[in-house]
Amino acid sequence: NAKVKDDYLIISKLGFKLKLTPQVKAIQRAAFKPVYSGYKAIVQYKTNRDIDYLPDNGRCMGIDPGVDNAFACVANIQKVPLLVNGRAIKSVNQYCNKERSRLKALQARHHQLESIVDTKQGKKPVYRETKAMRRITAWRNRKIRQFAHKASKRIVDYALSCGANTIVIGNNKSWKRSSDMGRKNNQNFIGIPHKVMIDMIQ
Numbered sequence: 001n002a003k004v005k006d007d008y009l010i011i012s013k014l015g016f017k018l019k020l021t022p023q024v025k026a027i028q029r030a031a032f033k034p035v036y037s038g039y040k041a042i043v044q045y046k047t048n049r050d051i052d053y054l055p056d057n058g059r060c061m062g063i064d065p066g067v068d069n070a071f072a073c074v075a076n077i078q079k080v081p082l083l084v085n086g087r088a089i090k091s092v093n094q095y096c097n098k099e100r101s102r103l104k105a106l107q108a109r110h111h112q113l114e115s116i117v118d119t120k121q122g123k124k125p126v127y128r129e130t131k132a133m134r135r136i137t138a139w140r141n142r143k144i145r146q147f148a149h150k151a152s153k154r155i156v157d158y159a160l161s162c163g164a165n166t167i168v169i170g171n172n173k174s175w176k177r178s179s180d181m182g183r184k185n186n187q188n189f190i191g192i193p194h195k196v197m198i199d200m201i202q
Contacts, residue, residue: 001013002027002030004020004024004025004026004027007019007020007021007022007024008020009027009030009041009043011030016041018041018043020043023047024043024045025045026045026046027043027044027045028044028045028046029042029043029044030042030043030044035138036131036134036135036137036138037138053165054165055165056165056166057163057165059075059076059077059162059163059164059165059166060075060076060164060165060166060167060168061073061074061075061076061158061159061162061164061166061167061168062074062075062076062168062169063155063167063168063169063170064170065169065170065171065192065194066086067086067090067192068085068086068087068090069083069084069085069086070084070085070086070089070147070151070192070194070197071083071084071086071151071155071197072084073155073158073159075158075159075162075164076164077162077163079161079162082154082155082158084151084154084155086192088147089143089144089147089192089193090192092140092143092144092147093140093192096136096137096139096140099136100133100136100137103130103132103133103136104127104133107127107130108125108127111125112127112130113127113128113129113130114126114127115127115128144193144196145196147193148193148196148197148200149200151197152197152200152201155167155197155201156201167201169198169201171194171195171198
């Protein structure tokens with residue numbers, strides 16, 4: 001029973017009140033998603049804005065996704081190309097994977113949150129995630145989201161500075177699922193949120 005009143009989302013049964021942006025006048029759905037440190041409120045609403053895309057003016061920008069350079073951007077005019085450094089997010093992913101591996105080894109050694117299940121190969125231990133594992137995953141997700149927002153903003157600003165009305169970007173279906181570049185390169189490539197950033201740019 002959620003309602004919007006004076007720019008606030010109010011759910012009286014829960015005693016919940018959340019400040020909304022002024023353009024939200026009516027909501028379609030309100031939901032709560034459990035996250036590591038509590039709950040995240042998800043509010044869906046309709047906007048009345050119709051997006052008018054600019055006509056093709058002959059100027060375009062091409063983007064090549066990668067690993068060390070998360071995105072390489074170049075326009076078809078004489079302007080210095082833009083490289084978005086992906087080494088920082090690669091480092092975050094490597095640290096998170098290493099830390100999760102260490103925590104899993106500790107968990108197995110001390111039999112934390114362990115359940116024994118019957119399989120075709122016999123009895124095997126199954127482990128649930130610990131608080132420390134959830135904490136490190138939440139930290140990585142925040143870092144990735146921050147990187148995606150900042151990088152997509154830089155790319156859009158670069159496109160506007162070039163006067164480019166069209167952006168061309170590589171996005172192959174199932175490219176991460178079927179990538180075969182070796183174990184290390186696969187891990188680095190899969191950890192960079194290319195699809196999230198493509199959606200943000202769009």
